[in-house]
Amino acid sequence: MLLGAGVVLAGGAVAVAVTVWPGGSEPSREPSSVSAAEGSPSVSPSPSRTYPLSQKPRTIPAVRQHEAARGPGWKPAAGGRVVVRNAALADEGRLTAGELGLAYVGETEPRDGDVELAIDGTGKSSSEAYTLTVKDRRVRIAAPAEAGVFYGTRTLKQEVRGGGTAPEGVVRDEPAKPQRGFMLDIARKHFTAGWIEDRIRELGDLKYNQLGLHFSDDQGFRIESTSHPEVVSEQHLTKAQVKEILDLARSRHIEVVPEIDSPGHLGAVIAGNPELQLVDAQGVAARGAVDISKPAAAEVVDELLDEYAGLFDGAYWHLGADEYRALMVSNPEASYPQLAAAARAKYGSGATVADLATGWLNDRAKVMLGHDRTVRAWNDGFFRGGSVQADKAVQVAYWTGKEIGARPPVEYLSAGRQVINYNDEYLYYVLGEPNQFVYPTGQRIYESWTPRVLRGTTAVSAQYDDQILGGSFAVWCDLANRQTEAQVAAGVRMPLRALSQKLWDPAKPGLSWAEFRELAGKVS
Numbered sequence: 267m268l269l270g271a272g273v274v275l276a277g278g279a280v281a282v283a284v285t286v287w288p289g290g291s292e293p294s295r296e297p298s299s300v301s302a303a304e305g306s307p308s309v310s311p312s313p314s315r316t317y318p319l320s321q322k323p324r325t326i327p328a329v330r331q332h333e334a335a336r337g338p339g340w341k342p343a344a345g346g347r348v349v350v351r352n353a354a355l356a357d358e359g360r361l362t363a364g365e366l367g368l369a370y371v372g373e374t375e376p377r378d379g380d381v382e383l384a385i386d387g388t389g390k391s392s393s394e395a396y397t398l399t400v401k402d403r404r405v406r407i408a409a410p411a412e413a414g415v416f417y418g419t420r421t422l423k424q425e426v427r428g429g430g431t432a433p434e435g436v437v438r439d440e441p442a443k444p445q446r447g448f449m450l451d452i453a454r455k456h457f458t459a460g461w462i463e464d465r466i467r468e469l470g471d472l473k474y475n476q477l478g479l480h481f482s483d484d485q486g487f488r489i490e491s492t493s494h495p496e497v498v499s500e501q502h503l504t505k506a507q508v509k510e511i512l513d514l515a516r517s518r519h520i521e522v523v524p525e526i527d528s529p530g531h532l533g534a535v536i537a538g539n540p541e542l543q544l545v546d547a548q549g550v551a552a553r554g555a556v557d558i559s560k561p562a563a564a565e566v567v568d569e570l571l572d573e574y575a576g577l578f579d580g581a582y583w584h585l586g587a588d589e590y591r592a593l594m595v596s597n598p599e600a601s602y603p604q605l606a607a608a609a610r611a612k613y614g615s616g617a618t619v620a621d622l623a624t625g626w627l628n629d630r631a632k633v634m635l636g637h638d639r640t641v642r643a644w645n646d647g648f649f650r651g652g653s654v655q656a657d658k659a660v661q662v663a664y665w666t667g668k669e670i671g672a673r674p675p676v677e678y679l680s681a682g683r684q685v686i687n688y689n690d691e692y693l694y695y696v697l698g699e700p701n702q703f704v705y706p707t708g709q710r711i712y713e714s715w716t717p718r719v720l721r722g723t724t725a726v727s728a729q730y731d732d733q734i735l736g737g738s739f740a741v742w743c744d745l746a747n748r749q750t751e752a753q754v755a756a757g758v759r760m761p762l763r764a765l766s767q768k769l770w771d772p773a774k775p776g777l778s779w780a781e782f783r784e785l786a787g788k789v790s
Contacts, residue, residue, distance in 0.1 A: 320400075320433035325424040326763050326782075326790050327473060327770035329439045337434030340379075340400045341426060342366045349376050351384035355415055357517055359383055362419040366426060381405040381422065383415050394475075395440035398422060400432050413519040414440075417473050424471070428789040441473065443717055445686055445736030446769040447523070448762065449478030453534070454485040455697070455743035456501035461751045463514050470518030471790060472766040477515055478523040478584060478738060482570075484533025484554040485746070493573040494566065496538030505577060512578070523642075524578045527586025528567050529558045529626050539566055544592060546601045552591035558626045559608035568633050575637040583639040584663065587627045587647025592619055594670060613653045621654040623647070628657045635659060642686060645678065658683070661735070666690045667721040675720040679730040687717050687737035693765070695758055698745025706739075708760030709779045715765075716772040739765050763790060 320339065322332040348363040348370050350356060356372065362381065363370035376382040387410030396414035398421055399406045407418035421439065425432040448469055450457065466477060481488045486499040489508055503511075515522050529544075533554040536543050542563045544555040556563040575583075592602045598619035599606040609622035631641045642661040646669040649656075662678045665688040678685055687693070692715045696703040717734045718725040726734075739761055741754060749757065763786050767775055775782065 317434070320435045323421065323425045323433055323437065324428055324785055324789070325421050326786055327767040328776060329421060329437045330771055331438040333436040335401070335435040337401065338403065339431040339434045340403060340405050341431040342368055343379055346379040347371045348381045348383065349374050351382065354412060355383045355385065358412065358416050358419055361517070365423055376404055378403045384408045385410065385415070392440055398437040400434050405432060416519050420471050420473055424789040428785070441770045442772055443736035443769045445476055446474045446766065447476035447478055447736065447738030448474055449480060449738050449740040451480045451741055451743045452488045453481050453483035455746035456486070456488060457751060459503055459507040459511060462511055466511070466514050466518055466520060468762070469520055472762060473770060474766060475519060476521050476523050476582070476738065478525060480525045480527065482526045482534060483531045487534035491570065491573060493569045494538065497535045499534060508577060521580040521582055522578055523580065523582040523584055524574055525584035525586055526567070526570055526574065527588065528556065528630065529563070529623065530555050530588065530590040531586060532556050535566065542566065544602070547603055555591040557604065558622055559604045564629060567630065571630065571633050575634065575639070581640055583634045583641050585627060585630050585634065585641055585643045588644035589646065590623055593623060617653045620649040621652045624649060624652060624654040624656055627660065631657050631660050645673070648673070648678065661686060663688050664720045675726050679726060679733050683733070685720065685734050687720050687734060688740055689720055691722055692719070693737065693739045694742060695740065695761070696742045696744050698748035700744050705757060706761050708764035711761055711768060712764035712775060712779055712782060715768060717769065736769055737765065760786065
């Protein structure tokens with residue numbers, strides 16, 4: 267039935283302008299105008315449509331800004347295509363076309379129904395910023411770099427998945443934090459390549475950009491080695507599998523951050539090289555610790571670092587440096603006299619075991635800086651005072667304040683260091699929940715964590731915000747058999763979604779937790 271508002275004209279005729287609303291909504295009533303000069307109606311040759319003002323799209327993470335507009339929006343339809351303005355966007359174009367059921371046609375002029383991807387840095391503040399415009403039954407996603415375009419396609423995918431239609435208007439979006447990560451302990455528990463690849467796809471859709479792989483520890487060494495095959499566990503990833511993982515991560519604009527933790531957590535390396543084992547003054551072995559007074563320990567670790575620098579070609583490397591057993595006793599110099607002697611010989615009469623450990627960290631950092639990597643280490647590998655200080659280039663991966671001589675986050679920040687937030691209060695998923703750990707919940711992250719909450723539940727001052735580069739959710743497999751791969755995937759599902767929201771925009775979210783959880787079921 268046509269509904270309209272009429273204007274009485276000469277001779278009793280009625281002119282009616284009809285507005286058809288999408289979804290059967292009540293149309294607006296717009297009478298045709300009457301020409302005063304001619305005394306006859308001026309009728310538009312075709313009826314006009316009026317649409318309600320569009321609503322901000324609901325996605326995870328939420329877009330930062332949406333300029334509403336009136337229009338039909340966009341949804342995939344027969345004949346729709348993905349076109350690119352730059353050949354470098356072919357991967358993003360093919361992926362998006364496949365996900366939305368469109369044809370990928372490469373570099374050509376867009377037409378009605380198309381999605382256009384373009385490199386365009388105009389007005390963008392970072393390489394991860396993007397603009398998504400829905401207008402004239404088309405979508406245009408533009409960014410200064412491929413990563414931003416990719417994130418725009420993730421927004422479009424969620425818009426379509428959640429409501430069927432991408433709303434009219436302009437999205438302007440970018441992350442608050444440049445490092446948004448998920449770390450996986452594959453050393454204590456072997457994860458299959460397929461499971462890791464599924465997480466990469468999940469992370470990409472949530473706009474994460476880092477995947478940490480902790481692949482060496484006391485319980486296992488999980489990647490094939492040619493320089494030291496004796497350290498590799500029976501269950502491990504081949505280099506060919508790792509290359510496939512890296513290729514997939516690259517296609518999702520995710521950097522893989524490898525970690526060979528040292529000088530502690532090297533039990534698998536020691537099993538293959540028992541002469542490297544650290545022992546105390548009574549001859550008791552220090553679990554997982556190599557004797558850093560022995561040049562051979564550095565040689566083996568550096569050979570592994572050099573080998574895997576050739577496999578992992580990303581910008582970042584994690585050096586570990588936490589929980590060295592020699593520094594977890596009340597008097598390291600008395601318990602490990604060989605380390606104390608080596609420290610004095612290398613750094614002077616007042617040097618300590620902590621100085622020797624800091625020198626070890628700096629030497630490993632030098633190796634990886636030589637491979638043009640940005641390096642990080644756990645916060646308990648940095649020590650107060652001493653003759654030797656950690657290289658300023660080493661970023662702090664802050665995870666705990668429970669260690670002996672714990673230093674609060676402000677000590678690192680006030681010294682000018684850059685920090686990545688791994689707060690074990692919110693972001694540590696430890697299998698089996700040992701040592702008073704409990705599985706973190708998405709709700710707690712969503713409602714009370716921000717990147718400035720580095721330790722416990724208290725935020726550091728906003729003056730340090732720029733030094734906090736981002737955060738990472740960490741899965742640790744201390745009791746490896748307590749959960750299956752499927753249980754881990756289910757357990758981290760909502761925490762990952764909550765963290766993606768808070769790293770993209772740390773402000774109080776616009777949705778309640780119940781609304782956010784419901785949205786997650788629809789769009790991701």
